[in-house]
Amino acid sequence: MTSRNRLPLDYSVKSLPIVDFVVEGLRKSGRSRADVEPTLFGFGTYVGEVLVRRAGAVWIDFHADQRAYFGQGIGMRMPDGRVWSPLGRVVNRFEGGGVESLERFCLTLPGRGRRSVEAD
Template sequence: MTRELTPTPKDAPEMAANFVAIASKQGDSRFDYSEGSIRALDELIGGFHDNGDRSENMGGTIMVAGAYLGEVMVRHRGATWIDGTKADVDDAMRFPLMMQCGTQTLVPFAKVAKRLDNGSEDDLVFYYQTLVKLTTGEMPDMTPVAPTKRSLFQRLTGRGK
């Protein structure tokens, strides 16, 4: 029997660390929790989209990548992980693990899934910049992290040299 695990706020940092470990093991060191690393995350998820992958088949990737996106918000913008079952949101918007950033209640996993399904119209860099602008009135430093020889997507799929 398979048991579904429901992530809690305590699990999110470990989920993000798992994402970084997987990327690092594949030789991609761009995931350093900097705001600029969100560009690398967007490129990775965009590569999966371009490869024909969709969220219904990539739940694990969405969870660890969404946790990474959220952890960048925690480390740079004071966001906090919250128990979504107790969040003050409509049931249609509820997810077991959510975030609070200023007055905004967020589901970074849903944003990663939308990027995967819809492509560049759901750009993660724009999402992050908009969120920061809404909550602080400033624009974040999104200087890209220097790429490795081959990206994580290229290493996982064998595409690109």
């Protein structure tokens, strides 16, 4: 996502306002979700990697009930066992516009590991 699009994304929580900005721009462009689905998926996996690197999350395949609930096949398990869908959060941001920013989502996310969200 970062090298192909030349965005200054460094897998930090502080980089997530850039993702918010781009997703908001896609939303305002009037393009359909189907038209931007690959880009939304790329940003969703980027947000997931931020959670892996900064909050102790791990990628998981959702089971059938989780897939039905989140509308996605993969997501994150946090250190306390809670599961989240960063891909779903990006889609919600695109479709809803005014929903919580991705940066705020990561900073207030329940179940983070003990280390700081910005710790290396």
